[in-house]
Amino acid sequence: MAILRLENYVSSTQTQLSTVPLITFAIILLTFAIRRRSSRSKSSTTKPLPPGPWKLPIIGNLHQLMTSPLIHHRLRDLAQKHGPHLMHLQLGELSHVVVSSPEAAREVMKTHDLSFGSRPNLLVSDLVLYSVMGPTSDHWRQMRKINFTGLLGPKRVATYRPIRESEVAKLVAELSLRRGAAVDVSRFLSGVFGGVTFRAAFGIVKDVKAEARFLELVEGVTDAVAGFQISNLYPSLKFLPTLTGFRAELTRLHLAADRMLEEIIGEQKAKRVARRKEFGDDDSQAAAEENLVDVLFNLQESSDPAHPITMHDIKGVVFETFLAGTETATRPAEWTLSEMIKNPNVMQKAQEEVRQMCAGKEFVSEEDLHKLKYLDCVIQEGLRLHSSLPLLLPRESREREEIFGYEIPAKTRIIINGWAINRDPRHWTDADKFYPERFLDCSIDYKGTNFHFIPFGAGRRMCPGISFGMSVVKLLLANLIYCFDWKLPNDANPEDLDMTEYFSASVRRKYNLSLIPIPYEGMKH
Numbered sequence: 001m002a003i004l005r006l007e008n009y010v011s012s013t014q015t016q017l018s019t020v021p022l023i024t025f026a027i028i029l030l031t032f033a034i035r036r037r038s039s040r041s042k043s044s045t046t047k048p049l050p051p052g053p054w055k056l057p058i059i060g061n062l063h064q065l066m067t068s069p070l071i072h073h074r075l076r077d078l079a080q081k082h083g084p085h086l087m088h089l090q091l092g093e094l095s096h097v098v099v100s101s102p103e104a105a106r107e108v109m110k111t112h113d114l115s116f117g118s119r120p121n122l123l124v125s126d127l128v129l130y131s132v133m134g135p136t137s138d139h140w141r142q143m144r145k146i147n148f149t150g151l152l153g154p155k156r157v158a159t160y161r162p163i164r165e166s167e168v169a170k171l172v173a174e175l176s177l178r179r180g181a182a183v184d185v186s187r188f189l190s191g192v193f194g195g196v197t198f199r200a201a202f203g204i205v206k207d208v209k210a211e212a213r214f215l216e217l218v219e220g221v222t223d224a225v226a227g228f229q230i231s232n233l234y235p236s237l238k239f240l241p242t243l244t245g246f247r248a249e250l251t252r253l254h255l256a257a258d259r260m261l262e263e264i265i266g267e268q269k270a271k272r273v274a275r276r277k278e279f280g281d282d283d284s285q286a287a288a289e290e291n292l293v294d295v296l297f298n299l300q301e302s303s304d305p306a307h308p309i310t311m312h313d314i315k316g317v318v319f320e321t322f323l324a325g326t327e328t329a330t331r332p333a334e335w336t337l338s339e340m341i342k343n344p345n346v347m348q349k350a351q352e353e354v355r356q357m358c359a360g361k362e363f364v365s366e367e368d369l370h371k372l373k374y375l376d377c378v379i380q381e382g383l384r385l386h387s388s389l390p391l392l393l394p395r396e397s398r399e400r401e402e403i404f405g406y407e408i409p410a411k412t413r414i415i416i417n418g419w420a421i422n423r424d425p426r427h428w429t430d431a432d433k434f435y436p437e438r439f440l441d442c443s444i445d446y447k448g449t450n451f452h453f454i455p456f457g458a459g460r461r462m463c464p465g466i467s468f469g470m471s472v473v474k475l476l477l478a479n480l481i482y483c484f485d486w487k488l489p490n491d492a493n494p495e496d497l498d499m500t501e502y503f504s505a506s507v508r509r510k511y512n513l514s515l516i517p518i519p520y521e522g523m524k525h
């Protein structure tokens, strides 16, 4: 999810702070901090806030986060010292609580899910996402239902199978052409997720260049909103987004995206009208080939007039799907493949499984996937160690709550450090080791019921795109290891593969994965 990224606050905070003369900035903040302090002193709490590190006036704990660009690591280290379950941080004007243990995650995402199931109202949600991602409301509930049932539920996802298979086959063909040469695998992988999402959303469009242009725009928005935006931390300073140029940048991107969406969705609408003229409503072939926009049109036609689904909503849901579904879903594939390269024994075992199960085939198709049990474990372990969204997405408490004897006031921002939780040594043996066998014959899964394994979050705000994303991840990885053997360039030792993380919209590899594909001879040609 590239959206409303909380997790990259730090990198972007640094960027933005350097563009504003610091002294002016400090004076402005001081003025507002005094105003705020006087209003805050009127409130009283009955229980203590969770413990936390010492705070500076005005910036609170921001300086303690700036010591590392990998904020999830920094938060884990701070939590170990100051609050292993719950830790209080003051970031700018806003009170934050960091959740770092499975026990505390259960309290937040299950016991008190209703209170903590809202999202903060961030500028990016209003300006880029047509408000579909904002706080919990009737509108959000309706959009969430659409996402789950209409677009991303398992039944609908099954209908996108031909798209997934053809995009993966296209990749295999391209890689075969480049046999023996180093290729930027990271780039290819994000192309597959972009391609699948584009075709699932819009089908085939007239302008052959539209896909590349639209995906470039999605990438632009992803980069722009990836961050701990300083203006989000000082909401009372309404002029900050304008002063830092953030508002102008978001508006520019939004207008460009909006124009393209109007164009592409307009084309879909025209096709639909033409189809209906020719076949009437009873066109079963068209129904079987419905894309995401068609489904949204159907829902619009049958929607309750008291809560109509508007063109604004349709654009919002479509754009959200791209922002949420491309970057975030690429990462599990990229990290899991990297781990297999770095651990040749795991790669060998996974390849033996798929090559045995699919012996003689040209391609691993979806009906073969259920046989690949070891690959399932490898993917789960990849998700455990490398969460795409290590801090999930930001939440906000709707009312005052008490957890483990601590007070969490209403309107507190909640950061759930899923990355730290997925590596909690109290729940995982050799927690930092890539060891897929730990998932063999084990009932733990990522569906949000095991709070020590939450790569997709849990509760009412859990990721609705699991089926959509994971169906591509597994098909893609199965084919990459079935159709090719892989070597590192310059005969580098696999164990030396650099796994440094880069904190952006999601946590990705700092250096793209460059590999040499060698087609597998046992494949049927």
Ligand code: HEM
Pocket (backbone or CB within 6 Å): 001, 119, 133, 144, 147, 152, 320, 321, 322, 324, 325, 326, 328, 329, 330, 332, 387, 388, 389, 392, 393, 394, 454, 455, 456, 457, 458, 460, 461, 462, 463, 464, 465, 466, 468, 469, 470, 473
């Ligand atoms: C396969 C890799 C993916 C991972 C690891 C992932 C992870 C996540 C996580 C951690 C969250 C936040 C959950 C929380 O706050 O509790 C989230 C939210 C979300 N994800 Fe995903 N996601 C993936 C793929 C997708 C795809 C493919 C889509 C859509 C096509 C999608 C759509 C969404 C949406 C719309 C939300 C926001 C839900 C809300 O606020 O109610 N995700 N995802």
